[in-house]
Amino acid sequence: MAGDGGSGQDAFLDALRAALPDDALLIHEEDLHPYECDGLSVLKALPLAVALPHNREQVQAVLKVCEQFGIGVVPRGAGTGLSGGARPNAGAIVLSLARLKQMLAVDTRNRTAQVQPGMRNLAISEAVRPLGLYYAPDPSSQIACTIGGNVAENSGGVHCLKYGLTVHNVLALEVLDASGELLHIGSQAPDSPGYDLLALMMGSEGLLGVVTECTLRLLPIPENTLVILAAFPSVGAAADAVSAIIAAGIIPAGLEMMDQLAIAAAEDFVHAGYPRDAAAILLCELDGSEAELQVRLHAVENLLEQHGAGSIRIARDAETRLLLWKGRKAAFPAVGRLAPDYYCMDGTIPRKRLAEVLEQIAAWSAEYGLQVANVFHAGDGNLHPLILYDANIESQLQAAEAFGQGILELCVAVGGSITGEHGVGVEKLDSMCAQFTPAELAQLHRIKAAFDPEGRLNPGKAVPSLHRCAELGAMHVHHGQLPFPELERF
Amino acid sequence: MAGDGGSGQDAFLDALRAALPDDALLIHEEDLHPYECDGLSVLKALPLAVALPHNREQVQAVLKVCEQFGIGVVPRGAGTGLSGGARPNAGAIVLSLARLKQMLAVDTRNRTAQVQPGMRNLAISEAVRPLGLYYAPDPSSQIACTIGGNVAENSGGVHCLKYGLTVHNVLALEVLDASGELLHIGSQAPDSPGYDLLALMMGSEGLLGVVTECTLRLLPIPENTLVILAAFPSVGAAADAVSAIIAAGIIPAGLEMMDQLAIAAAEDFVHAGYPRDAAAILLCELDGSEAELQVRLHAVENLLEQHGAGSIRIARDAETRLLLWKGRKAAFPAVGRLAPDYYCMDGTIPRKRLAEVLEQIAAWSAEYGLQVANVFHAGDGNLHPLILYDANIESQLQAAEAFGQGILELCVAVGGSITGEHGVGVEKLDSMCAQFTPAELAQLHRIKAAFDPEGRLNPGKAVPSLHRCAELGAMHVHHGQLPFPELERF
Structure with a gap:
């Protein structure tokens, strides 16, 4: 067991053991290590225990025991999140939903599926494929990530331009609140x-409740699909082509951009046949x-040609289409081979500001070296700049962090936001101080308190405390008093 | 001034007078009468005053004065709502947003408009028409209703099947909470x-905040539009045709059904050329x-023919198209000419249950006489049965109410809800007790408290108190104690 083995903790673990079968509780340190972080591997901590x-x-039993002993609960799906949302807290338990992975029902007339939260995103589409149906949101991690995690992060994917984020594809949820009270939403x-x-639960990063069932909207598999690969002499020209396509009232199923460095990295990695000499490509x-x-x-x-493609x-046949997408979906690991470390940003901007934001990023790239x-995701203005650096060189680590913070602040300044789909987790807590005013953060904390008054669900994630923002200098402190003293707890 | 002229009220009105220009405050009884109800005219009350x-x-000044004196605030748009959501409360003021009716900005590249809440829905589309754009949600009252009211009710319209409800067409809001604190959402x-x-504010019926600015998504006016009018020998056949169209992956811009009585009434009223001998028509x-x-x-x-049309x-030309829609949009007043009174229901059901729900309604119609x-709105399962009765005949009034309540309970029983777009207001408070469990209602009250801890924004609307549901027998009372005693206020 991690942490000090105090008698309060012993009593808590005894109660948990009594509430669960033997195979549903991990308390030995060696068993806890696989849960010490999520996809944001730089931040690690050991939980008190892991309930499965x-x-x-x-x-429900786990939540009630945790309530009784005042213990925090970190819900976890597949742990593929990129912002540390499923990172354990010392003194809290991890509540893994991985074993609730059944598809409970499919309704082909209404085109809905009821699934448990631990079912993998891709497994859902695979299960209903014989019925001619699929589940639209397809984050890059879809082979591993769970639908419960998708709800927690309001995940998107390359097809969310046309088919929406998770919030647009979930019809109902069964949720347990911090006390284990059942809510149908x-x-x-x-x-x-x-x-x-329902929308409130989407992207709430496990802070408002634990999802135990999801009713999903399914879509008919499209009759035909094709992928266009266009090469551009500049990033600006590609960005203008994106605007022109959307302005023409065409909503592609996906509309993705990659720049020269990303193209070269992906091409070396998966040999998708991308044009290496292009400054940018659109898929x-x-x-x-x-x-x-x-x-x-x-x-x-016509539009692509008019804009200089x-x-x-x-690509019409499935094999070539998948190959073109494979390069895009593997772009992160491909870029990862170019430098010891990379810092993946996830800002969003209004689409029309694309060209100027990319120019500023290029200027900073030169400045920081x-x-x-x-x-x-060019179509909906969701940027993923990947900053390459070497964490073993202290000055590069600092430069990468400053660079990244600058990009996020720029996103906010042009009317966008600090995260499109990866969530805030622990990684972007400070950026939230730039995104929101104290009054707005206080409102978010009041919403949290409406579901979880003791602040025990995924403590310390997603919404920074007012103190934290004050210390960053992003908030005004009067006479040593923070605004909204009733929210000191958060 | 309505109500007793106690000195506390005098002080309150003095403070309000000091905060507003002379033309922005109504306090004399004859000036208050125009505000005594909204579109649900059976429920009337005089407010303490009306702020304009x-x-x-x-x-903001009005909200701060009301906070200081603990006075309730009933926000109001055009007052076209059908569920009494803008009905004044005795002892509270009405806060009319009618004078905040400017379009503040249009961004043609990003296709967005910033508008004040009192701008009329249709006026928005008219203002941007020269730019080739429009605002999609089009409730039947669109000539009069305001965008702020649309936000409060999450309004739909005949085109929401393809283009979504208000929640899908609003990008951002500027909101004042009960204390007048500004939030950008x-x-x-x-x-x-x-x-x-943002989604939380949509359909919150003025209980969570006062909207002072809306950023809307605009759409390009479609290149071409046509309307198909199909006549069916039975309601069931029309319902099956609806399912078949949706199942084929076609999402019409609108898909509406009317039955024989509605057809006849609309035809007598607007002479749209509907086939009188049809049991049902689809538009x-x-x-x-x-x-x-x-x-x-x-x-x-092909699908219409296969299903017995x-x-x-x-209709391709604009004139004929508008005439066909005119019959549909005027169906409520047209039906209103058939009987002294009608009771307009607004339940939703999963689309596949359409035929059986319509059969049950027909059976009850015979039973109640x-x-x-x-x-x-057949495409998305939003029913509007209009029950005809004579309010002067006591037994008919009672029968209409029992019939209506039966329909709503049936909607809930088949997996639907008690309101699709007209809201709960004061009209459907009791039905909410059937829709939600005590734990779920308590959660809604906690959300309310997170925005308005004193319960001063549109008091007594939208979410019934736990006591009310208990008195209806819809909630279990243990030893005289309601669950969730901390929520007694609501």
Whole structure:
């Protein structure tokens, strides 16, 4: 067991042991190590214990024991998150939902599926493929990440431009609050009375409740799909082409941009056939009936040419399409081979500010002496600049952090936000002080208190304390008193 | 001034008078009468006063004075709501946003508009029409209703099947909380960090804050539009055709159904050319490029014929299209001419349960001896049965209420909800006890308290008190104690 073996902790673990079957509780240090971090591996901590319940009743039992002893709970899906949202807290337990991984029901007429939170994103689409259906949001980690984790992060993916984020594809949730009280949120009907708690749960990073069941919207697999690969002589030209496609009223299934460094890295890694001499490429996926596809393909080709695309390649067969996407989906690990470390940013901006933000990033890259590869969801303005550095060189680590912080502040300044889909977790707590005013942060804490008055669900994540922002100088402190003293706890 | 002129009230009105220009405050009874109800005219009450501020600063001043004196505030747009959400409360003031009606900015590249809350829905589309843009949600009251009211009710309209509810078309809000504290919620970027307060505000019926500015998503006016009118020999056949269209992956811009009584009433009223001998008609609007339209029209026509459509008419020119929609949009007043009174329901159901719910409504119609006209958003399962009765005949009034309550409970039982777009207001408070468990209602009250701990914003609306549900027998009371005693206030 991690931490000091005080008698309060002993009593707590005894109660947990009594509430769970033997195979559902890990307390020995060697068993806890696999849970010491999530995808943000630079931040590690050991939990007090890991609970691996088999069903909702056991999840409820865990929450009730934790309430009784005042112990924090860090919910966890697959642990693929990139912002440290599932990092354990010392003194808290990890509550893994990995064993609740069943598909409970599929309704082909209403096109919905009821699934448990630990089911993998890709496994859902695979399970309903024989019915001609699929689940649209497809984060790059979809082979591993769970639908419960997707809800916690409001995950997107390359297809969210057309098909929406997780919030647009989940119809209802079964949630346990911090006390283990069961709430049914949302419905299969188009709108629900009462406050919209469903959207509130999306992206709440495990701070408001523990999801034990999800009702998902499924979509029919498109009749036809094609992917267009266009090469551009400059990043600005590619950005303008993106604006022109959207302005023409065309919503591609996916619209992704990669710059020269990202192209070269991906090409070396997966040999997708990307043009190495291009300053930027666009990958544009269209789907629909064959007749509709022809119309839109023609329109997109014209727009790409008008905006200076030097070469245009069209992939219709599944094999070539998957290969083109493989380069994009593998871009992060591909770039990872270029330098000992990289810092992956996840800011969003209004689409029209794309060209100027990219120019500023290029200028900072020269200034800091750190290379940047840009890989991003161009269609909806979600940037993923990857800053390359060597963590063993102290000055580079500092420069990368300053550079990254600058990018996020720029995103906020042009009307965007500090995270598109990776969440705040522990990584971006400080950036939240730039994103929100004290009054707005206080409102977020009051929402938290409405679900979890003792602050025991995923403590210290997602929303920074007012003290933290004050210490960063991002908040005004009057006579040593913070505003909103009733929220001191958070 | 309404109510007793106690000295506390005098002091309050003096403070309000000091905070506002002369033309921004109504306190004489004859001036208050126009505000005594909204579109649900059976419930009337006089407010203490009506504030008509000219700008955000004055709205803020009103909220601060009301906080100081502990006075309730009923925010009001155009007062077209159908569930009594803007009905004044005795002892509270009405805060009209009608004078904040400017369009502040239009961004054609990002396709967004910043508007004040009192701007009329249709005026927004009219203002940006020269730019080739429009605002998609179009409730039947769009000529009069305001965008602030649309936010409060999360309004839909005949085009929400394809283009979404208000929640899908608002990007950001500027909101004042109960203390007049300013919050910026949402952004022009695709996702926001922090909890999703934007969706939370949508449909919150003025209980969580006062909207002072909205950033809206605009859409390009579709290149081409056509409306298909199809006549069916039975309501069931029309319902099956709706399912088949959606199942084919076609999302019409609008897909509306009317039954025989509604057809006859609308035809007598606007002479739209509806087939009087049909048991049901479908109105199906398609939009897009000409080439795409041809493909989809062909597919829809085939599906309609396969499902027994007896006659199919296609309107391409704007005049005929508008005439076909005019019959649908005027269906409520048209049906209103058939009987002294009608009771308009607004339940939602999963689309696949349509046929059986309509059968049950027909059976109850015979049982209660009350005619029912059905007019509804078939594509998304939002029903509007209109129960005809004579309020002067006591037994009919009671029968209509029991019938209506039965319909709403049926909606909940088949997995739907008690309101699709008209809101809860005061009308459906009791139905909320059927929709939610005590734990779920308590959670809604905790959300309310997170924004408005004193319960002064639109008191007594939208979410019933736990006592009210207990008295209805919908909640278990243990030893005279309600669950969640900390929420006694609400």
